[in-house]
Amino acid sequence: MKYPIAIEEGSETTAFGVVVPDLPGCFSAGDTMDEAVENSREAIALWIEAALDAGETIPAPGRLADHVHNSEYAGMVWAIVDIDSALLDDKTERINISVPRRVLSRIDRYVSARGETRSGFLVNAALERIAHGC
Structure with a gap:
């Protein structure tokens, strides 16, 4: 998938800012243009993961030509x-x-008492651990 990004030029004192028009609220920054582009990859990946975890639909990437003429991104x-x-x-x-x-026996007793599945429990436990950076 190829997502267009709009980059606001930085300076000696400000970072390069990045907006991903197709993913509302997805933005990033970097001290250099290359760093801003690379950081936007991580921001997009995290945005997609969070949306999927919330059961949301992921918007398809729009066409660059459609975004370039949007006045909201003028000069970017x-x-x-x-x-x-x-x-x-x-x-x-x-x-x-x-x-x-x-x-395994403890897991099975735990999930059985809650009407869950072993697989579901392990996936949820892993995602929770990842979310908390542990």
């Missing part, structure tokens, strides 16, 4: 950021993991 420099489409892939994949039996 444009670039295209290529984002790995695997970020949008919610297809379930079977994996093989090793877990001590005593731990």
